[in-house]
Amino acid sequence: MDFDLILRVYPFFLEAAWVTIQLSVYSIALGLACGALGAAARLSRSKPARAAGAVYVSVIRGTPALIQLFILYFGGPQIGIQLDAFEAGVIGLGVNIGAYMTETMRGAIIAVDKGQGEAARTLGMSRAQAMRKVILPQAARLMIRPLGVNINAQIKGTALVAAISVVELTYTAQRYIGSTYKPFEMFFLAGVIYLVIIYATGLGISYLDRKAALR
Amino acid sequence: MSKPFVDIRHAAKKFGELEVLHDISMQIGKGEIVAIIGPSGSGKSTLLRAINDLDPLSSGEVWLEDMQVNKALPPRQYEKHINQVRQDIGMVFQHFNLFPHLTVRGNITLAPKMLKGISDAEANALAEEQLKRVGLLERIDYYPSQLSGGQKQRVAIARALAMKPKVMLFDEATSALDPELVEEVNQVMKQLAEEHMTMIIVTHEMGFAESVCDRVVFMDGGYVVEEGPPEVLFRNPSHERTRNFLRKHLQGQS
Numbered sequence: 001m002d003f004d005l006i007l008r009v010y011p012f013f014l015e016a017a018w019v020t021i022q023l024s025v026y027s028i029a030l031g032l033a034c035g036a037l038g039a040a041a042r043l044s045r046s047k048p049a050r051a052a053g054a055v056y057v058s059v060i061r062g063t064p065a066l067i068q069l070f071i072l073y074f075g076g077p078q079i080g081i082q083l084d085a086f087e088a089g090v091i092g093l094g095v096n097i098g099a100y101m102t103e104t105m106r107g108a109i110i111a112v113d114k115g116q117g118e119a120a121r122t123l124g125m126s127r128a129q130a131m132r133k134v135i136l137p138q139a140a141r142l143m144i145r146p147l148g149v150n151i152n153a154q155i156k157g158t159a160l161v162a163a164i165s166v167v168e169l170t171y172t173a174q175r176y177i178g179s180t181y182k183p184f185e186m187f188f189l190a191g192v193i194y195l196v197i198i199y200a201t202g203l204g205i206s207y208l209d210r211k212a213a214l215r
Numbered sequence: 216m217s218k219p220f221v222d223i224r225h226a227a228k229k230f231g232e233l234e235v236l237h238d239i240s241m242q243i244g245k246g247e248i249v250a251i252i253g254p255s256g257s258g259k260s261t262l263l264r265a266i267n268d269l270d271p272l273s274s275g276e277v278w279l280e281d282m283q284v285n286k287a288l289p290p291r292q293y294e295k296h297i298n299q300v301r302q303d304i305g306m307v308f309q310h311f312n313l314f315p316h317l318t319v320r321g322n323i324t325l326a327p328k329m330l331k332g333i334s335d336a337e338a339n340a341l342a343e344e345q346l347k348r349v350g351l352l353e354r355i356d357y358y359p360s361q362l363s364g365g366q367k368q369r370v371a372i373a374r375a376l377a378m379k380p381k382v383m384l385f386d387e388a389t390s391a392l393d394p395e396l397v398e399e400v401n402q403v404m405k406q407l408a409e410e411h412m413t414m415i416i417v418t419h420e421m422g423f424a425e426s427v428c429d430r431v432v433f434m435d436g437g438y439v440v441e442e443g444p445p446e447v448l449f450r451n452p453s454h455e456r457t458r459n460f461l462r463k464h465l466q467g468q469s
Contacts, residue, residue, distance in 0.1 A: 119306075119312035121269070
């Protein structure tokens with residue numbers, strides 16, 4: 001292992017890691033929004049909304065994320081969608097993880113005891129009021145851990161956007177291999193940085209989960 | 216009986232082919248306390264849950280005073296209507312269904328604050344008043360998980376009472392409790408009886424039904440088999456099915 005090389009290049013990798021973090025944060029934020037909308041659609045009383053939610057989830061989960069990114073980035077201009085690589089990465093990854101988050105959120109909401117909604121409705125609350133004040137606060141606690149799993153997957157998933165030449169961690173590793181011919185060191189370094197990001201995120205999620213735990 | 220307070224007219228309920236309620240009519244007077252007893256699957260809980268439309272009827276009507284509870288309205292209007300009507304119908308569940316993320320205070324004040332537009336101070340006073348009634352004022356800042364089953368159920372009763380309902384429905388309110396905790400809940404219900412709250416009580420506790428209720432209704436297989444004052448229904452039932460049920464029940468208890 002060439003440690004001198006690693007010491008020489010790691011500042012550039014840290015810069016790239018910052019791009020990875022930005023990609024992660026933006027795409028996760030978008031994913032949470034898509035997930036909330038998707039879950040609302042799938043649990044809606046309106047049949048078209050339920051159908052739309054179901055199509056979203058099955059299309060996105062039924063196709064490779066890489067293909068989705070390619071369609072958006074390379075195919076987009078053909079249908080009038082012009083995005084730079086970073087934008088396409090955020091949107092593609094966000095919409096992708098949103099489908100998984102839809103299912104996570106829906107699962108947490110339907111896991112709240114049916115009696116909770118009944119008790120709220122019996123007191124005279126509307127469906128929306130019962131959802132907001134009684135069901136969602138309980139579902140939110142239930143979804144922290146599984147959303148953490150989605151988030152973990154998403155951070156690693158950002159490596160895919162190397163394929164549409166976003167200069168993030170994986171792309172940077174590949175680029176330095178081109179000039180150094182040291183794939184072991186370069187991928188090893190990238191891997192360590194991913195590990196640190198994911199470990200820190202995991203700590204944050206555990207903290208949230210503990211804080212939200214029922215007394 | 217004078218004009219009925221709760222009036223169930225030809226209530227019927229089907230789940231697909233299965234008929235769980237067959238053409239049931241029942242009138243309950245203001246201040247009357249009615250127990251509904253019967254084997255599991257007899258339809259007694261379904262009937263109770265039809266009164267506030269938690270389990271909508273397939274046909275038939277439920278009236279509370281001059282208001283039809285299950286009025287035929289377009290969905291949006293019906294939502295408004297039923298949410299309004301439910302404020303007048305308190306309900307207590309077998310498994311309490313307290314909101315675990317809220318304190319006792321939060322459980323009691325949530326709906327009145329949200330639906331009656333009262334201030335925090337008023338809501339707090341209301342919570343304190345209702346908790347005094349069930350003897351749990353000192354638990355006002357506890358979470359449900361810190362309470363015993365009996366205490367949870369008393370809080371659930373206080374929560375329902377805080378909406379100032381005209382009638383209270385009890386769906387096997389003591390069935391999930393350890394035997395030694397049943398009495399404290401029964402005491403609260405007795406006290407409500409003394410205050411002339413109109414109550415409809417689905418129960419397995421014949422002793423309680425006998426000592427507190429004005430009338431007992433025996434249901435089996437989705438029919439009202441017989442009804443009458445407790446001393447008649449328990450001591451001298453006229454139907455074979457009632458006798459069988461009571462005999463089995465007493466054996467089960469001894």
